Amino acid sequence: MDVDSTLIQQEVIELLADYAGVMPEVKTITEQAMSGELDFKQSLAKRVGLLEGLSEEIFRWLKPQIQLTPGVEELISAVHELGGKIGAVSGGFNQVLEPLAIEIGLDYWMANSLEVRDGKLTGSLVGPVIDAEAKATALKNWAAESGISLQQTIAIGDGANDIQMLQCAGYAVAFRPKPVLKQYADLVIEENSLISLVEKLGSRAS
Helix, strand or coil: CCCCCCEEEECCCHHHHHHHHCCHHHHHHHHHCCCCCCCCHHHHHHHHHHHCCCCCHHHHHHHHHCCCCCHHHHHHHHHHHCCCCEEEEEEEEHHHHHHHHHHHCCEEEEEEEEECCCCCEEEEECCCCCCCHHHHHHHHHHCCCCHHCCCCCCCCCCHHHHHHHHHHHEEEECCCCCCHHHHCCCECCCCCHHHHHHHHHHHHHH
């Protein structure tokens, strides 16, 4: 599943931008990217560039502000009870995702890494960029590693950056989606909860 506005209720880049005082600029770029108007890699580079100079202490400040989407913990339990694996892949940041993933019991996770030098963000990323193609590749790799066929996979996302991942999956879920994503979904969830998917999992298993 996707992370920002899917696994969690916030957009982490916007929390960081708010702290850095560049929220209006970042919000505009985010909306353009999510709607498919802007190339994700370019938009990410622009947004990350605006965070240059922030202290790495920001991640400690962020943690209590991040809230899981209702139904996430039940979904993780349900998947594990059915013998499945659950992972999260994000165009957001590993500094936020990794501690959360460990805490809530995800089997896999992957996100972009913000570069930190001398205790401050440099405004750049380290390593490969997690874009739409990387999200789809993560789904395929994790399924193969787990011995699960792609037909048995479920992908959950909310924006244009999740299209390829949803197209790869056996069952595609658009969660409170941007209009561009709806056409790729087997299930569209408009309410702010994943409980309806947990219920569907039970019925699919039986």
